[in-house]
Amino acid sequence: xxxxxxxxxxxxxxxxVFLLRCxxxxxxxxxxxxxxxxxxxxxxxxxSKSAKKRREDDYHSQIRAASSVQDKxxxxxxxxxxxxxxYPQTFTLNADRWYQHFTKTxxxxxxxxxxSVGRQVVDNENGKVPPAAxxxxxxxxxxxxxxxxRSLVGNGIxxxxxxxKKRRPFLQKEQEHVVAPFLSNLVSSVTNAxxxxxxxxxxxxxxxxxxxxxxxxxxxxxxxxxxxxxRVDPIRFQINDQPxxxxxxxxxxxxxxxxxxxxxxxxxxxxxEPNRLPMFQRQYDNNIFIGSKVTDPCxxxxxxxxxxxxxxxxxxxxxxxxxxQIEVRLRANAIASLFAWTGAQAMYQGFWSHxxxxxxxxxxxxVTDGQYFSFFCYQLNTLALTVQTDQNNPRKNICWGTExxxxxxxxxxGEVVGLNDDVLKLLVHFxxxxxxxx
Amino acid sequence: xxxxxxxxxxxxxxxxxxxxxGNAARSAFLxxxxxxxxxxxxxxxFSVTYSLFGRGPPSRKEKKTVExxxxxxxxxxxxxHFVPGLAKPIFPxxxxxxxxxxxxxxxxNEEMKLHKENPCYxxxxxxxxxxxxxxxxxxxxSKLIQGLPEHILSLADxxxxxxxxxxxRVQQAIRHSRFWDTTAIRPKRDRFxxxxxxxxxxxxxxxxxxxxxLSKRILAENYRVAALWNRESDIFQVRGLxxxxxxxxxxxxxxxxxxxxxxxxxHTLETFYPISPTIDxxxxxxxxxxxxxxxxxxxxxxxxxxxxxxxxEDSAAKFKPEQLRAKMIMFAFGNALARAKSLHGEHPQxxxxxxxxxxxxxxxxxxxxxxxxxxxxDLGPDTGVKNLVWMDQDQLLYDYxxxxxxxxxKIVTVPAGLSGYQPETFRKFLALxxxxxx
Numbered sequence: 001x002x003x004x005x006x007x008x009x010x011x012x013x014x015x016x017v018f019l020l021r022c023x024x025x026x027x028x029x030x031x032x033x034x035x036x037x038x039x040x041x042x043x044x045x046x047x048s049k050s051a052k053k054r055r056e057d058d059y060h061s062q063i064r065a066a067s068s069v070q071d072k073x074x075x076x077x078x079x080x081x082x083x084x085x086x087y088p089q090t091f092t093l094n095a096d097r098w099y100q101h102f103t104k105t106x107x108x109x110x111x112x113x114x115x116s117v118g119r120q121v122v123d124n125e126n127g128k129v130p131p132a133a134x135x136x137x138x139x140x141x142x143x144x145x146x147x148x149x150r151s152l153v154g155n156g157i158x159x160x161x162x163x164x165k166k167r168r169p170f171l172q173k174e175q176e177h178v179v180a181p182f183l184s185n186l187v188s189s190v191t192n193a194x195x196x197x198x199x200x201x202x203x204x205x206x207x208x209x210x211x212x213x214x215x216x217x218x219x220x221x222x223x224x225x226x227x228x229x230x231r232v233d234p235i236r237f238q239i240n241d242q243p244x245x246x247x248x249x250x251x252x253x254x255x256x257x258x259x260x261x262x263x264x265x266x267x268x269x270x271x272x273e274p275n276r277l278p279m280f281q282r283q284y285d286n287n288i289f290i291g292s293k294v295t296d297p298c299x300x301x302x303x304x305x306x307x308x309x310x311x312x313x314x315x316x317x318x319x320x321x322x323x324x325q326i327e328v329r330l331r332a333n334a335i336a337s338l339f340a341w342t343g344a345q346a347m348y349q350g351f352w353s354h355x356x357x358x359x360x361x362x363x364x365x366x367v368t369d370g371q372y373f374s375f376f377c378y379q380l381n382t383l384a385l386t387v388q389t390d391q392n393n394p395r396k397n398i399c400w401g402t403e404x405x406x407x408x409x410x411x412x413x414g415e416v417v418g419l420n421d422d423v424l425k426l427l428v429h430f431x432x433x434x435x436x437x438x
Numbered sequence: 439x440x441x442x443x444x445x446x447x448x449x450x451x452x453x454x455x456x457x458x459x460g461n462a463a464r465s466a467f468l469x470x471x472x473x474x475x476x477x478x479x480x481x482x483x484f485s486v487t488y489s490l491f492g493r494g495p496p497s498r499k500e501k502k503t504v505e506x507x508x509x510x511x512x513x514x515x516x517x518x519h520f521v522p523g524l525a526k527p528i529f530p531x532x533x534x535x536x537x538x539x540x541x542x543x544x545x546x547n548e549e550m551k552l553h554k555e556n557p558c559y560x561x562x563x564x565x566x567x568x569x570x571x572x573x574x575x576x577x578x579x580s581k582l583i584q585g586l587p588e589h590i591l592s593l594a595d596x597x598x599x600x601x602x603x604x605x606x607r608v609q610q611a612i613r614h615s616r617f618w619d620t621t622a623i624r625p626k627r628d629r630f631x632x633x634x635x636x637x638x639x640x641x642x643x644x645x646x647x648x649x650x651x652l653s654k655r656i657l658a659e660n661y662r663v664a665a666l667w668n669r670e671s672d673i674f675q676v677r678g679l680x681x682x683x684x685x686x687x688x689x690x691x692x693x694x695x696x697x698x699x700x701x702x703x704x705h706t707l708e709t710f711y712p713i714s715p716t717i718d719x720x721x722x723x724x725x726x727x728x729x730x731x732x733x734x735x736x737x738x739x740x741x742x743x744x745x746x747x748x749x750x751e752d753s754a755a756k757f758k759p760e761q762l763r764a765k766m767i768m769f770a771f772g773n774a775l776a777r778a779k780s781l782h783g784e785h786p787q788x789x790x791x792x793x794x795x796x797x798x799x800x801x802x803x804x805x806x807x808x809x810x811x812x813x814x815x816d817l818g819p820d821t822g823v824k825n826l827v828w829m830d831q832d833q834l835l836y837d838y839x840x841x842x843x844x845x846x847x848k849i850v851t852v853p854a855g856l857s858g859y860q861p862e863t864f865r866k867f868l869a870l871x872x873x874x875x876x
Contacts, residue, residue, distance in 0.1 A: 148653065155656060155738050163737045164661055165730070181659050192643035193653055202602075202647070205614065206640045208633070211621060285621070293618040297610065414736060 060354050069294050069350050076352060077215055077286035083236035084279045088336035089309050092277050093325060095332040101270040102218055102237060103339040104385055105378075105397040106263050107331060112256040112377055112400050115429055141197060141428055149193055153407075153424060154416045156185040161411045172310040179307055179370035180244060184208065187245050187305055190431060200434040205248045205298040210291035212241045212304075214340035217353065218385040221273060234386060235274065238286060239340040243365075244307045246291055246341075247431075248298040254435050255360040256379050257398065267396055290344040299348050301341050301363040303430055306333060308369045327403060330367050330374050335399050338365050338378035342397075346383055356384045356393070364430050372404040373423050375430060402426075503528060550724045558666075558673040559719035561768050563680050563755065567718040569710050570760035571829070574767040576715050577674060578810075579817045580825040581705045586807055586866060587693050587828055593876055594869035598648065601641055601868075608835075608864045611637035613856055615802070616839040624841045631749040631802040635682075638864070642871045651875040654687040656739050661732035665772035665779075667817045672716060675725065676772030680765075681799075682746040683732075683773075685739035690794035690874045692811065694826050699792065699813045702824040729779040742773045743874060747799035759804065759832055766797040766808045767827055774812035786816035788823050796870050805833040805863050807870060833863040 012018055042050035044058070059075075066072040086102065100107060110116065160182040169177035188206065195201045219235045257263070275281070290301060308330070317326055342361040351357050361380040366373060382395040405426075409418030481497060483489040503511075503526070513527035514520060534541065547553055567573045575582055593599055601607060615634035619625050625633070639657075646652045661683055665676045709715070733740070747766060749756065757765065774793040782789060789812065797808040807830040814823045837858025838844075844852035 152653065158738070159656060159658065159733075163734045164658060165732055165734065166660070177660070181657075184659075185656055188640065188643060189653065189656070192646040195644050196647040202644045206636070207619075208636055210619070213621065287621045289621050291619075292614060296614060296618045414734075 213287035215286040246304040247302040334376035342380035376401040566761040574764040594865040664730040665775040689741040
């Protein structure tokens with residue numbers, strides 16, 4: 001602008017027009033220019049790590065944007081690949097440590113505070129029981145009701161073991177022949193009797209031989225041989241469980257521990273590949289199922305009842321110097337089954353590994369062989385188990401469990417000898433569990 | 439060795455089919471051995487083709503040995519080889535002098551310990567009798583009344599006896615059993631039928647909050663009943679596994695009072711000449727004469743309340759409604775008779791306190807209800823007091839439960855989901871369940 005005129009530069013710079021033009025633009029917004037080209041992002045189809053990452057991110061955003069839970073589950077489970085099949089009732093040694101590693105679970109012996117503090121379930125004096133130290137009102141059952149429950153349980157045991165004339169069971173079918181009917185009778189009669197103390201049980205749904213399945217990804221491995229050698233593959237797991245019966249409720253149970261609270265115990269880490277357990281891979285339908293489809297209103301779990309399988313014989317384990325494996329197998333059963341159930345419940349609510357839980361999911365289980373009972377509680381705090389999501393995830397899932405306790409000593413001449421009241425009280429306490437506001 | 443590649447030769451399947459068809463057309467049924475290792479005559483085939491398609495030379499007919507009393511047969515036994523002109527010796531049957539379980543032939547009927555001269559006609563769980571309900575009524579000496587008794591049905595009309603949101607809960611139970619119970623699109627009948635029954639029983643069990651006497655009941659599966667009676671010189675028995683039994687501590691109240699009972703003397707039983715009343719029953723000469731409820735003495739739940747029948751996996755046990763109703767009547771009668779004989783003795787008599795047994799059968803959609811009152815154990819003559827059967831047949835619980843809508847000519851004739859729910863049927867179910875406890 002100064003160039004075409006013959007005036008000297010300094011004189012032009014001091015003119016009023018020039019000074020106005022120079023100061024005019026300082027306080028106004030810079031003009032926004034529309035990008036002339038699309039953003040530079042990695043390719044979708046190239047054979048590169050960034051392309052793979054982009055494909056994965058697109059997949060994740062597609063899942064996040066899914067309109068319904070059924071769509072989300074379909075997108076998560078539609079691709080079939082080889083996966084490890086986790087059997088809750090396994091005979092492998094020390095399976096509970098491996099299962100804890102696969103599910104990022106911490107095992108705490110005993111039961112949570114809810115079941116130990118204020119354990120007075122039975123109101124012996126027929127008066128008002130003062131609330132326990134924690135300020136939580138324990139569920140209290142009448143003395144009459146408890147004695148009625150005792151007689152119900154005793155009659156159930158006697159019917160299957162004494163009064164009902166049965167033929168000899170077929171080989172390896174003793175549980176189905178003797179214990180399964182007793183357990184069905186026990187669960188239905190005790191649930192009906194306790195319905196008046198726990199209104200949640202009135203709205204519950206009792207399933208027999210339901211299917212519970214869960215599919216998840218934990219850890220990574222490098223493919224060693226084959227045309228995919230060197231590639232990093234996630235390790236996939238699937239549980240297909242069939243408990244003897246389960247109670248599903250329309251409202252969620254309360255958490256045992258707050259979500260953010262850290263537990264002192266550690267999750268055991270196993271550095272071997274899962275196939276060293278031994279565990280085997282198969283490729284079939286990936287299912288995520290709590291026992292009933294997503295449209296069922298009873299979409300939260302309350303209690304599961306498991307029967308140990310016929311090959312689980314205590315005396316044989318003790319004879320073979322594997323007495324500690326008795327507890328191991330029960331724990332492995334509980335951890336795997338309850339993780340699958342709570343995980344499936346969480347996925348039914350729309351949570352998955354990249355959209356982690358905002359509230360913990362809680363369920364209970366009883367594992368029995370007819371005479372010995374063990375009680376387990378599980379709190380699912382996190383579903384983020386993949387390598388990518390687990391990097392900054394301090395949360396752990398927690399499983400509490402008791403050792404096995406005998407319900408009765410033996411059946412002699414039409415009488416049940418040594419019926420243990422503590423086991424019954426614990427069962428009653430379990431079934432009386434309900435959300436605070438009810 | 440070079441690989442032999444057959445070009446231009448299609449698969450051998452069509453060729454085999456032609457051969458098969460040809461063979462089937464040519465050979466008689468008995469000579470055609472489908473993968474059996476020998477034919478009817480005991481001749482063995484030594485190759486795969488022969489065992490599938492082989493006929494071989496026809497087996498020679500055995501010549502009859504003629505026994506003329508007083509004359510010895512001159513045989514070639516001493517000569518140790520065939521001699522033309524001499525008779526064939528009859529050697530004694532070879533005996534294996536040790537017990538081989540794989541080749542054990544039991545004793546003939548006549549040699550068995552329990553062999554009797556008179557045959558016994560046994561009704562078991564797979565018997566489908568030709569004349570259905572009419573035949574069952576003749577066999578049990580009963581009079582049929584269509585429709586359930588009024589005072590039982592009125593139990594369910596009382597609002598105090600109804601479940602909260604009864605219709606909604608029952609529809610939810612139907613949807614759970616028909617749609618939601620499986621990872622597949624729809625569950626099979628042998629899965630959804632018992633699941634529906636258990637769900638309905640669980641619903642009825644929630645009424646225990648209001649009526650505590652409902653707790654005095656227990657379910658028994660896999661029990662075997664035995665009942666024996668004679669009608670007009672024929673002996674009949676009802677035997678074996680049948681269904682799920684609901685036992686109770688208190689007997690069911692009498693439905694028809696003594697006036698109505700005595701009035702049945704005038705009723706004549708319907709016969710269906712020329713068909714014999716023993717048709718389709720298993721005729722056996724080896725039987726044990728016993729009356730057994732299936733439970734030992736001093737059983738805490740000695741009174742039969744309801745017998746439940748569901749569709750099972752056993753394809754031979756699929757029943758048409760008429761035969762199913764006959765089975766219900768026969769087994770309810772068997773239970774009542776066994777009970778009556780254990781209480782009042784074997785002597786045939788008219789019962790002062792009639793025994794009442796109920797029965798409910800379902801195939802997942804249709805319900806059949808039966809109430810049977812055993813008035814007399816004197817079943818020999820056709821005259822006298824008769825037993826009473828109230829029957830409500832083919833009650834639909836719902837019209838359609840479709841997973842995919844039924845579309846005919848581009849019009850949706852039946853929508854997907856549950857349609858045509860009929861609340862009356864569940865009210866009858868509930869009424870029968872409450873009978874005896876309210």
